[in-house]
Amino acid sequence: MWIHLNSKMILMECFIFVMITFLMTGARCEVPEVFAEAGSQAVLPCESSRTSSAEPVIIWSKANKGTVWRRQRSGLLYRGSSWSGKGTQRVHCPHTQFEGGDYSLQINNVREDDGGVYTCSLDFEGQVVTKVVTLRIIKVSFSPEALVSGMDFSVTCNVTPWAHGASMQWMLNNSPFVPQTGIPVDRYASKSMRKKATEQLTGIWTCVVAYKGKEWRASATLSVRGIIQPPNDNTKVYAAVGSAVTLPCVFSPGITPSLPVWEKLQSGSLLKSVPGHLSPSFSPSSQSPELPWDKSASLKEVGFEDEGRYRCSATVEGQKLSRNIQLVVAQIDRSVSSKKKDSVTLTCQLSDASEVTDYEWVYVTYDINGTQSVRPIQKGKTLSISQVSEENWGEWVCLFSSKDGMLGNVTYHVQLMSGLSGQKSSGFSQNTGVVVGLSCLLIVLLLILAQMYKNHQRKKRIFQYPALETIVHTISNEREERERNHVKK
Template sequence: MNLNSVIMTLEYFIFVLTTFLMTGAQSEVTEVFAEAGSQAVLPCRYSSTSYDSPGILWIKTNKGTVWRKQKSGLQFWGSSWSQKGIQRVHCPHSQFERGDYSLQINSVREEDGGVYSCTVEGQGDEYMVMLRIIRVSISPSVPISGKDVSVTCDVTPGPQGPTVQWMLNDSPFLPQTGILETNGETFDSIVREKATARLTGNWTCVVGYKGKEGRASAALSVKGIIQPATDDTKVYAAVGSAVTLPCVFTPGLIPALPVWEKLQPVSHLKPAASRLPASFSPSSQSSQAPWDKSAILKEVGLKDEGRYRCSGTVQGQRLARNIQLIVATIDNSVPSKKKGAGTLTCQLSDTSEVTEYEWVHVTYDPSATQSFRSIQKGKTLSLNQVSEENWGEWACRFSGKEGNLGNITYHVQMMSGLSGQKSSGFSYTTAAVVGLSFLLLVLLLILAQLYKNHQRRKGIFQYPALETIVHTISNEREERERNPMKK
C-alpha cells in the first residue's frame, strides 16, 4: 500500500468517526424507486449556512465508497462506479450552495439496489436512502398468438407487502392469473395469459411502498395476424365496387395451409362455412409478401355481405381472424303523389357502427377537377325538382366514432323515376333523340303528300286492267258521236 492510499484511508476513518461522534444516531431511511436503465436520484439535503464547499461522502452498505469530495474540491469514485474514465455517479456542484448534495446514478442496474448513506461534514446526521430497482420483463419476448406469455415485475431489493397495480396502454389491467413471489432479495409480480392481440402494447408495473411509488414498463408485441388487428373487424364496400379483405401476418411469419371461408350463421352460435362469392379471389401477386394472405372481391354484390374468416398455421398453432363485410347501396324512389320529387336513401347491411350520414354533391369543371359541396346530414336526401342543379354525382358518406367509414356514389342522370314536369328532367341525350325523331316524322309526312299529288296529276289508277277497259269504252263513245248515222 502506497503513502497516498494510507492517507486517504486515514482521512476517511477520521471523517466517519467525527460524523458518528457528532450525530450519535442515524436518521430514518428514505425510499427511492427507479426503473432499470434510467437515472436514479438519491436525495441528500441540509440547510446550508456556509458558503464554503463542505466535504461530502456517499457510501453503499457493504460495498464501500460510492463517491467522495473533499473540502479542497478533490473527488474520488469507488472502483465499481468508474470504468474506463466514465463515471456513472456524480453530484451537481451547482446545487451545493442550496444545501442539495443528492447523488445521481446513471443507467441503474439491479445490483445497484440497496441502502446508501450521505454524510456532509459538519452537518449532523447521516442521510439514509433505500434504492429499489424495478424491471418489467416479458417471456417469451415475442410470443405467438394463442400461446402462453408471462409478464414479470421485479423489485430489487424486495419490499415487504408492497401494493402492485398493472397497467396496459395506460389503462388498469386485471390479470386472470397473477402470482406474487418474494425470496428476500427480490419481489416479483407475475401475470400469465394467453397471448392475444388485446395484450399488445405497453405494460406498466406500478409499485407502492411506504408512501412512495415507482413504475417500470415494457412493450409486448404478439406474432400472428396483425391486420386486421382485432377479430370481427368491419370492412365497408359499395355495390359494384372492388374491396380488399385484409389478412396480413407478422413480417417474416409465413403461415402454412392458408384458407379463406365465408361464414354462415347457424344455431348454437357456431358459424358454418358457405360458398365464397364468384368474384372472390385470393391475392397471389408475385410482388406481394408471402405473409400477406389478403383476398379481393372484384365486384361486390348485395349477397356478398356477411362474415369471412382467414386462417393459417404457424409453429403448430392455427391462427384465424374473422372479418365482417358490410355492403352499401343507394335506394332511389319517387312518391306517387309527387311525380316531380324523389328521394335517395343510403342503405347499409349493418349500421351498428354508423353514427352520421352526409350527402355531398360532386361536380367537375372543364379540366375534370372534382369539387365537393356538402348538402345535408341524414340517411335520406330529398330532391324536390329534377333540375340542372341536381345533375351530376351524389355521394353518401357514413361515419362512426373513429371517423369516416366509407361512401357510395350515385348519378342523378340514371334516375328514370325522377322525370319531372319540365323537359329539364330529361338528359341531353334523350332530348336530342326526341327532337330528331319528330323531325324525321315531319319529313316523311311531307314526302308522302308530294308523292300523292304527283300521282293525282298523272291520273294513274291503282289497277291497270280496269284502266284498259275504261279507255276502250271511252274510244267507242267518241266514235259513235262522230258517226251518228252508222250503226
C-alpha cells in the same frame, strides 16, 4: 484493504448506535429510502450542517460491495471498478453543492443490482459524520420479451430489495388493470401475473408501489406481434355495389405468415365457414416478396350478395392467428311514385346499418374541364326527385357516417334512369313517322336502282353481238320497204 475495513467498521458502529438508541429510548432509527425505476437516475441524499475550513473526505460505499465514490481533501477522485466500466461514469457527486453541505450521490441508469444499503461518510478533520440510505430499484419485465399473439407470457414487477409492508397495483395504459373476471387487481396483487398475449394487452404496463404513504411507479411497453390491420375482430369494411374493395389482413412487419387462408363465414356464425362460396371476383392475397406480411384480399366488383363475414388466418411461429372482417355493402334502391310518374324515390340501403347514425345526399356535377362541384341537398335515408328535369341529371351521392366519422358513400346516375322513363317513350312515338317515311324512301330508291341495273345488264348483253344486230336491223328494214311497195300497188 483499508477501505474495506473502514467501511465495515462504520457499518458496525452505526448498527451498535442504532441498537443502543432503540434499547434505551424505544425509538426506531429511520433510514432514508429511495425508490427509483430501472434505467432512471437515483439521488442518494447526504447532507450535513457541519462547517470546516477544509473540505471533508467524502466516501460513498455500498454494503458488501466496497467503495462506490471517494474524494480526498486534495480533490483526487476515485470510483469503484464496477461503477466506471467501458468508459462510462455512472456515479457522480456534484462539487457545486458542497458549499451548501449537500454531498448527495447521483447514480445514472440504475440497474436492479444497484439496489441495497449505501453509506455516506464525511470526515471533517477527525469528526466523522455517517449517513445510511437504502436504494430500492423498481423494474417491470416480460417473459418472454418477443411475443406472438396467443403465446403465454408473464409480467413481473420486481422491487430490489423488496420493502416489507409495501403494496402494489397494476395499471395498463394509465387505467387500473381489469382482468377478464371483471374484478380490478387490488393493491396486494401478486408481483407476477401470467397471461395470454392478445392485442388488448398491448401498451404500457405500470407497476405502482405504495410504501409508507408514498407511491412510486415503473413502466414497460408490451408489444405483441400478430395481425395489426384490422386492429380488432369483426371490423366493418364498407363498399358500394359495383366498386372494388380491399379486405385488410396485415401482420406485424418482419414476420412471414405461412399457410394464409381466406374463408367466408356462415350467416350468423363466427365459427363455421362456407367452403367455395367466395365471389368469382374475390382475389386472395398475392405472395409479394417485398411485403410478405401483407395477406390482404380484394373484390374487383362488389355485389350485394358479397356482404357478410370473412376470416383471414395464417400461422406464425406455431401460433395460428386469425381475424374476422365484416363486409357491409351499400346500394341505392329506386322506386317510382304511383301518383307522380315522373317522380322517383332513392333509398340508401346497407346490408348492415347498425353503426350508421347519419345520411346525407349531395348532388355532383362536372364542367367541360372535368372539375367536380358538390352541392349538399338534404339529410335522411331517402330522397325524392323528378327524373324528367334536366337539372337533376348527374350523380346523386348518399354519404353515410357514424358518430366517429365518415363510413362510405354510394352513387346513383339519374341520366341512366331517365332513359327508361316515360319521357323516352314519348320521344319514341314522335319519331315513328319520320322513321317510317325514311324507310319508304329507301325502298323506292332501291327499286329504281334495281331497274336501272336490270336495263344496264340487258343492253350489255346485246352489245356483245354487233354484227347480229346489223343483220337483224337490215332484214327489218327490207321487210318494211316491201310492205310499203305492196300497199302502193
